[in-house]
Amino acid sequence: MTSSPQKWTVQQLRDDAETATIAFRRERLDEPLELYSQHFKTFSGIFAKIVDRLPELKEPQLDVNVIADLMRDGDSRRAFCYLTAPPISEDDLKTLAEASLAPGTLKSNPDSATRIRDIVFRILDPHRFPWIEENRNPLPEERAAAIVASSALVAARKVETFRRNDAKDRQENKVKDLLLSIGFEQIKKHDIPNSSRAPKPGQFMGETPLAGARADVVATLRDGRIMAIECKVSNSSVNSYKRIVHDTGGKATIWHREIGRANLIAAAVMNGVFSPTNLEIVQNDKEVALFWDHRLDDLKAFVEAAK
Template sequence: MAQDAHAAVSAFRWARLGEPLALWKATFRASRREVRAVFRELDLRAPQRIHSRQIAQLYRMQLGDALRYLAAPPISADDLKVLADSTLSGAALRKPSQARSVLRTIQQTLDPFRFQWVITARRPSPAEWKAAIVATASLLTYQRVATIRRNADKDDQERAVKAYLRDVLGLREEAPRKIDTMRDTPPPGSFCGESEVDGRKADIVVSLHDGRLLLIECKVSNSALNSVKRLNNDAAAKAAHWIKAFGVSQVVPAAMLSGVFKTRHLAHAQDQQSLALFWAHRLEDLGAFVNATK
């Protein structure tokens, strides 16, 4: 287990260090354009002139993300809804009271380091203005690139597993489906993509040759701390739910792993949480397991 965990970290490191800067540059340019538009619309050089109707205008212009990143720390959309007591929909923000609430929330959480001139009620210098734009755009870019990476890594892993099941093991790929009972499963020797299994989504559902279901969750982690959430709190929680719903003799909950995972978390998921573990860099182990059910 420790050897595979180390190999997965090495593969993750190689992929990150070899990643081109093109994604970051393109995302930063787009983020900077949005931040500049927010600065122009709100006129942070003269914050006393900002009106609540400008908040609705920003959301019509699809600039809500950039607006939230003026705060310190940046506010998530869900948190802003709670703090401002607004749904952030167009209909809600057309109401002056709702828009004013969003505006007050942003003003109260404004970053005092990036926007010192706002806090001290003065006009910014050109250097301060430019630095605030670059800093805000960088924060927004980091979050967007992290999301793109996370989704891309997971999608790549899912595609690789499906290709292996189909092209190497010869399993038939069926359409995704809703599975509430064992009668709803694909026929033995086949698999399907993301499907709802007793109310919880499984990334890949494999109908094994012996009639059991192999329910695979694809997990990519970029840190040991993140691995607890992805593996022990997410995949293992689904495993317990599926075993309770179908029985331990009917389902095999599993996780396909890439990236950074602590061996103690892996051991706990495997031994205490009834989760079968496979590594994306060793798909032949998955193949051996599937073939052994013939």
């Protein structure tokens, strides 16, 4: 008889969600400030230079060498984009100005450089840089406050991105290590448009497109069924709807339609804060098997039993 992943009761989902939330809180509270402080220090130096050059940038006749210098590397470009309120992305700035941010291109195209300057000054943060609008030099305390506020904005966003990506990467690696520990073979990843291109039984691959939707890990169980595993990290109950219902549930619908429920198991390994209500929806309505990062032995037991 073909084994099926366990379906959890509402109370079990609540209990596990609480355990995961407690672990999330502990991880956040114990997290060192080192990474934030490192980014803050780096961008403090960058913003100090940018703030001091704002008067040059505002000159009617723009010196393209000034703006090209401010675009010389990734950190400098990011800092430049963070002058606005709210900060904009490099892609947004390129789209709004219809210009490349490459220093060489800016030097050879004064019109592009001017458009970039004009866009940024049009939406420059008036609270961080009040002296620009008032056409005066900044007070020492205004300059210092602008550098601190700007550096904190970037550092916070960098840490936030690192947290999200690092947590997801760690989770994917834990799933892969688990599969390797029970004798599965990791193979080179490739697109899987249909079941014929899936790994062979006892094999798995990392993130790859599967029948029209990307899966974090794709394994073929020893009984021949494909298991599409999503690694999900959430920092709030509200965020968990997007992560687990909209994203994973939406993919499960595609996979079940294209490959068939009898041939594929959609699964999620979760870490962080999740709403039990959202978990109930994705398990019972979307037919997604749920596993927890804090209890991966459940996943191990299921995979081993699927023979």
